Amino acid sequence: MQRVLVMGSSGSGKSTFARRLSDITGIPTVSIDALFWKPGWVESGKEEFQSRMVEAAKQPRWIMDGNYMTSGAGELRRQLSDTVIWFDLPRSACMFGIFKRIAASYGKVRPEMADGCPEKIDLEFFRYVWTYRQQQRPKLVAYFQGLRPDQTLVCFTDREQADDYLQDLALKRKRTSIH
Structure with missing residues (x-):
């Protein structure tokens, strides 16, 4: 695992997962939202965003948090990734996630x-x-159809599965470092 896409609905837990995965693996995170938005919630121009995404995607290791499948070098990111983590959570879980995030x-x-994009x-x-x-989900499913057999797709349908995945990964890493 060197280049990981973390995708799914807003409020599903992608960003939290990406940070935790980074902590375990040491792979740096790239927030696609941070590359897209400018201060004051101003959108980047298409060419500027594309350029930022290509530069980020060409790095040797990353965990990219966000979707933007048809823009922001979506095809390049899919091609370069070795692992795709998909948060396919129900609407209720995602809505709860964004309300909880806004409250916090x-x-x-x-x-x-x-910077300059406060929660609102x-x-x-x-x-x-x-x-x-x-x-959006049908577009994501179609995007996944373009994955190669050598790429790994991991799907979580609830947050507990994501937590278990991270716990298992952390244990494996710990065992490997002991030996």
């Missing part, structure tokens, strides 16, 4: 966001998460 960090900039209440964002399974 309202007005503050989360670690995976660009955004009805359009709520609608995006609410309709994610109908609107």
